[in-house]
Each structure stands twice: as C-alpha cells, then as structure tokens.
Amino acid sequence: xxxxxxxxxxxxxxxxxFMVLPVLVAIMTSTHTAVDIHSNGLFLTPAGHGAETYxxxxxRQGGFTGQVTGTRMMINSLILGVGxxxxxxVLSMLAAYALVYFRFRLATVMFWIIFTTLLLPxxxxxxxxxxVMSELGLLxxxxxxxxxxxxxATGTFYFRQFFKSVPDELLEAARIDGAGPFKFxxxxxxxxSKTMMAAIFIIMFVYGWNQYLWPMLMTTDERFFTLMxxxxxxxxxxxxxxxxxxxxxxALAVLALAPPVLVVxxxxxxxxxxxxxxxx
Amino acid sequence: xxxxxxxxxxxxxxxxxxxxGRPALPAKRVQFDQPLLPWLFLMPxxxxxxxxxxxxxxxxxxxxxxLEDPFGFGATFVGLENYGAALGSGEYRKIAGFTALFTLxxxxxxxGLGLLFAVKADKIIRGxxxxxxxxxxxxxxxxxxxxxxxxxxxxxxxxxxVTLAGWFGWNMxxxxxYWDTAFAxxxxxxxxxxxxxxxxxxxxxxxxxxxxxxxxxxxCRNGLTRFRTAILLLLAPTAFFLLIINITYALFDTFAxxxxxxxxxxxxxxxxxxxxxxxxxxxxxxIGGSAAQSVILMVVVLILTLVQFRWLExxxxxx
Numbered sequence: 001x002x003x004x005x006x007x008x009x010x011x012x013x014x015x016x017x018f019m020v021l022p023v024l025v026a027i028m029t030s031t032h033t034a035v036d037i038h039s040n041g042l043f044l045t046p047a048g049h050g051a052e053t054y055x056x057x058x059x060r061q062g063g064f065t066g067q068v069t070g071t072r073m074m075i076n077s078l079i080l081g082v083g084x085x086x087x088x089x090v091l092s093m094l095a096a097y098a099l100v101y102f103r104f105r106l107a108t109v110m111f112w113i114i115f116t117t118l119l120l121p122x123x124x125x126x127x128x129x130x131x132v133m134s135e136l137g138l139l140x141x142x143x144x145x146x147x148x149x150x151x152x153a154t155g156t157f158y159f160r161q162f163f164k165s166v167p168d169e170l171l172e173a174a175r176i177d178g179a180g181p182f183k184f185x186x187x188x189x190x191x192x193s194k195t196m197m198a199a200i201f202i203i204m205f206v207y208g209w210n211q212y213l214w215p216m217l218m219t220t221d222e223r224f225f226t227l228m229x230x231x232x233x234x235x236x237x238x239x240x241x242x243x244x245x246x247x248x249x250x251a252l253a254v255l256a257l258a259p260p261v262l263v264v265x266x267x268x269x270x271x272x273x274x275x276x277x278x279x280x
Numbered sequence: 281x282x283x284x285x286x287x288x289x290x291x292x293x294x295x296x297x298x299x300x301g302r303p304a305l306p307a308k309r310v311q312f313d314q315p316l317l318p319w320l321f322l323m324p325x326x327x328x329x330x331x332x333x334x335x336x337x338x339x340x341x342x343x344x345x346x347l348e349d350p351f352g353f354g355a356t357f358v359g360l361e362n363y364g365a366a367l368g369s370g371e372y373r374k375i376a377g378f379t380a381l382f383t384l385x386x387x388x389x390x391x392g393l394g395l396l397f398a399v400k401a402d403k404i405i406r407g408x409x410x411x412x413x414x415x416x417x418x419x420x421x422x423x424x425x426x427x428x429x430x431x432x433x434x435x436x437x438x439x440x441x442v443t444l445a446g447w448f449g450w451n452m453x454x455x456x457x458y459w460d461t462a463f464a465x466x467x468x469x470x471x472x473x474x475x476x477x478x479x480x481x482x483x484x485x486x487x488x489x490x491x492x493x494x495x496x497x498x499x500c501r502n503g504l505t506r507f508r509t510a511i512l513l514l515l516a517p518t519a520f521f522l523l524i525i526n527i528t529y530a531l532f533d534t535f536a537x538x539x540x541x542x543x544x545x546x547x548x549x550x551x552x553x554x555x556x557x558x559x560x561x562x563x564x565x566x567i568g569g570s571a572a573q574s575v576i577l578m579v580v581v582l583i584l585t586l587v588q589f590r591w592l593e594x595x596x597x598x599x
Contacts, residue, residue: 008400009407015397016414019474022429023418029432041438095325098318103311110322117333119585123532123554124577127561127570128336128343136331151332156325168309181312210422212536217562228536231424235431235543246438253428260420265413272416276483 023257030054030250037246049247057251068222070230074255077209077226081260083146084208085201092155093193097185099156100163101171117152123213130217140221149214155200158274162196163189199274202267206260227256340578344571355568362572372556372573379552382466383530389470390526391519394477399507401478402485412482419475423533427540430468434541455543462550465541469534476529477522484518485511524588528581553577 021044028043031050037043058070098104099111122129129148138144166189174184212228219225225233234249264271312318344362346355366372401411434441434454441464445452454464488511496510512519535554542549551559557577561570 005404008403011400012397012404012407012411015393015400016411019418019471020414022433022471023421025433026429037438041443042432042440091325091328094321098321100308101312102318102321103313104315104318107318110326114325114329117329119582120333120337120578121528121532121581123535124557124574124581125333125336125340126558127567127574128339129332130562131339132332132336147328148332151328153329164308171308171310175310181314181317206420210420210425212422212424212539213558228422228424231428231540235428235540246432249428250432253425256425257421260422261417264420265417268413268416272479272483276480 023261026250026253026257030247030254032247034243034245034247038243050251053247053251054255057248057255068225068230070227070252070255072223073225073227073230076224077228077256078259079142080145080211080215080226081205081209083142084149084211085204087146087150088155088204089197089200091150092153092157093159093190093197095156096159096163097189100160101181101184114153114156118154118157122149122152126213126217133218138218140219140224142224144218145215145224145226146208149208149211155204158196158200159193162193166192195270196274198267199270202263202271203274205263209260227252231256337578340571340574343568344575346568348567358568362568363576366569366572366576375551375553375556378462378550379531382462382469382534382550382552383527385466386469386473386530386534387523387526389466390473390529391477391522393470393474394522395481395515395519397474397478398481398485399511401482415478416475418472419479421472423469423472423536424540426468426472427537430464430471430537431541431543434464455541455545455549458548458550461542465534465538465550468537468541469530472537473526473529477526480518480522481515484515488514520588524584527584531577531580 025042025044028046029037030053032040032043032047033049033053036047036049058074061067061069095114099107099114133139133144133148136144138147170188170192171184174188179187210228211226212232215224215226215229216232219229230252231249234245234252343355345357345359347358347361348355397415401408401415404411431454433439434452436442436453436455439454442452442454452460452463454460492510492514496506500506500509531552532554534552535558538551538555542551553573554577557570557573560566560573564570
C-alpha cells in the first residue's frame, strides 16, 4: 500500500513540475535584467529587477505609433473578457429561455439554426468574417472585437440544459400565483441560475481574455490592442535585435497569464462544476 | 479552447436527436403560450448568429468558387478550380500530412498524460487539492502565451531544452530545423491541453460509484487489468468526448502556438491547415483559394462532429 502510494505521489510531483515549472521560470526570469538573462539563461530564483521591468512594460509608450502601454492592453483584454462573458450570458440566457419555456411555431427550426453554430469554429471562417466586419465598418472597435465572438451557441446550450433540469412545478406554481414570463424569468429563474451564471462567466472570461487570432485581425489601431496582440508585437520587434528584451517579454507573458489563472484557481469549484456537469 | 470544448461532457438528447434527424422534444411539460414573446428573447442571439456566422459562412462557400482579382477588380467564376488547386498541390498535401501527424501526436499524448495524472490524483487523498490546483492552473493560459514561453524554453541562445538536447548530442534548432520545430510545437500544445483532459478524467473517475469499484476489486485482483476492464470502460464516454475535443483543439486552437513559435517564417517550418488558410488569405491575398481551404476544413469538422454523434457514440458503453 505504502509503496504504491509513493509511486502515485512521485508521478503527481513530476506532473506538477511538468505543468508548473515553465510558469515559474517565466515569473522568476522576468525579475532579472535582459543582459543577465542573455548571458546566464533562464532562472528559477528571483532577482531584484522585477519592479522596474513591470513598471516599464505597464507604462512605457510602445509600438510603432507610441500610443499603447501595457496598462492599455490590459484594460483592453479586460474589456474583451468581461464584455464577452456578459454578452454571452445575456444573449444565451434569453435565447435558452425562449427555447425551453415557450411553445411557438418554428421552435425546432430555431433550435437547429442556433445549434448549427457549434459545428464551425471561428478559425475556419476567419477570412469572410473579416470581410464582413470591414464591410460593416467595425474594424478597430470594441463592438467588432466582442460581438462576432458571441456568434455561437455554447452558452445557450448550457442554459438550455440547466433550464430543463429546473422542476416544472416551479413554473406551475408561479403561474398559479399569476406570474407572467418576465416576472418568472426575473424572480425565479435568474436567482436560481446564479451559480450557473458564475461558472459560465469564469469559462467565458478566460475564453475572451485568451482570444488571439480575432483581435489580431480586427485591430490595426494600437489603442485597441489586447495583451495577446501585444505578444505578437513584441515578437516582431524582437527579430534582429542584439540583446532581445527577454525580461520584458516574460513580464508581458506573466501579465497575460496571471488574471485568467487566478480566476480559475480561486473559483475552481464553480469552474469545474460549470465545465463538467451542466446538467445537474 | 474551441467552441466545442465548452460543451458539457456528455452530449444531451436534444442535440443527439437532431443529428439522428428527429425533432427536439418539447423541453417542458408546461410552457408559456405567447406567440410573439419568444421571438423577442431570441432576437439578439439570432441577429448575432446571422450577421457573424451564417453570412460569413455563406460568403466562404461562395467565394471558394471564384477567382478574385488581388487588386480588387472583380471576380471570375472558376467552379471547382480553387478546390482542385488546393488538393492538387504538393505543398497543400504536405501540410495536410503534417496536420494529421501533429493532431495524432497532440491528441494521444495529451489524452494519455491527462488520464495518467487523473488516475493518480484520484487514488491519493492527502494533498489531492494541491495537486489538482497545480495541474489545472495551466488550463487558463492562452495558447499564444504558451507559445511565447515555449519559444523561450527552446530559444537557441538561452533555452534550457536546447542545452539539454545538446548533452545528448542533439543540435536542436527550433525555428530553423523542420522536425525540431515540430517537436517543440507538439510539446507546447500538449502541455497546454493536459489540464483540460485532467479535469474531465478526474471528474469522470470521481463519478464512478464506490460500489462499482468494490465490485471490481472483488472480481479482479490485478490492478492493471481491473483498470483496463472496469474503470476504463466506465470512462469511455468521457474519453470519447475528449477525443473529439482534442482533435479540434489540435486542428484549430494551436494556431496561436504555431503563429508565435514559427515567428512569421512559415516557409520551411511545419504549419497546420488552419495556418495555411490564414496565410494564403491574409498574406497571399488568395481569397478564393483560402475560402476553398476553409470549406474543406468545414467539411472535416462536420464529419468529425457527425462521427461523434452518430457512429462512435453507439460503440461506447455507457455504464
């Protein structure tokens, strides 16, 4: 028993090292100077230069036009993450409510039309999506960043499953008490869905914050750059420089990974629940 | 994270029925009867879907039949020529071959490691929460950030992996040597995906009732056989769901990893089909060709999803 337990622990410790070491290396190395990294490689120990590197990444005007700072990119990532999560919850909750709680013609067709969107990820229709956006004049805008990403049914799927698991008796009771559709939604269903909404918010926030390809195409104006877009930028500047700013690249990576990782770690119970058991 | 990857672990009856060609059942015994109100609730979602899903998808299909002038002077109808050009080119086939290999490796390794870690984490009681937190934290890291970190770890000058490989006489040159780059891409992509599989396998394992475990323990004393014949069978639905998710992950979501790690030099570096759609469309300005490749990928995804819901699902034993 003890021996197998030891093996289990050994495997898990190795697994933890495999997963966490790269992150640790990124955090630690970002506190060293670029010259130090250039001559000594990566680090697993901290040094005292973190403050100035992070201050520089967050506040220095960078990019080609000198209009974008790390803080700006962080705010943009936050807008994208939160805007996407909120938009997703509102749109999909309303749609799922209509699909589950109403008897109306074409309900089945609507169900099909919405759920077909699950089949094709944005990546395969990226070029025409871009053309549509430029025809609509939505390039370089928050609307253009957020709204097209909402065009999928994942959230609707979640809420539909959840609503179906809500006991029918609640609706019957509410109707006997004289509640209409709006009152039932606001006073019964939304309070019931709080945990579900929290779980979806976390998943969608991480999804929105981590978007790469879409923001890369949609934004040429640096004021709209997100952190993911900034990573692309830093790499383009990098090629050809004598001593690349390794420290700043790592600092940017840490800034880009910290918020979603913290959200997932802190709220992991909700997050796992939302991810794995939407039918309870 | 693809869109699909956010689906719950077991596809529910509505969607399944739809794939089998039957209409969805009415969701509730009691429903409201207002005929117009549901449209009000559906309107926002439908509007977004039509403008940003159906319109671009239709445009992809239609422009795949045209040869667009790169300077914007109209387009000529060329029928299936774009498809022929894509499928007929040796370069495309080479990339398709690499995509298949890449997908296979990423899927096998990230599923395997995810399962191994989950089985171990499930057995252990002391420290389980700590291990779990450590293992899932990477889930939230974006693919481009993973790519950036990978780039550093495989950097020619400062990368520890390059040094490590050097000890074994392997002159690793990520970004220059085709297969070295491929190795780095696979490793980074697997690293990024393991937590996702871990979460699902662990929750699948913890869903197995204690009585079933005890029964298996009585029936079979050999741990490995017991795992293979009982536990793995019960995990099959989860594993199958994850298989499709991992394939779509490897096909599409690794775009950012590749884009960051090949640093805009796709010429002699390994890339996947999605990357080619992007680079032909946006760099090469070959709108028709890129659209045709998009449609080919759409068909691949469609087939995958249909396989998921129709064919393989029936072979999976639901405990």
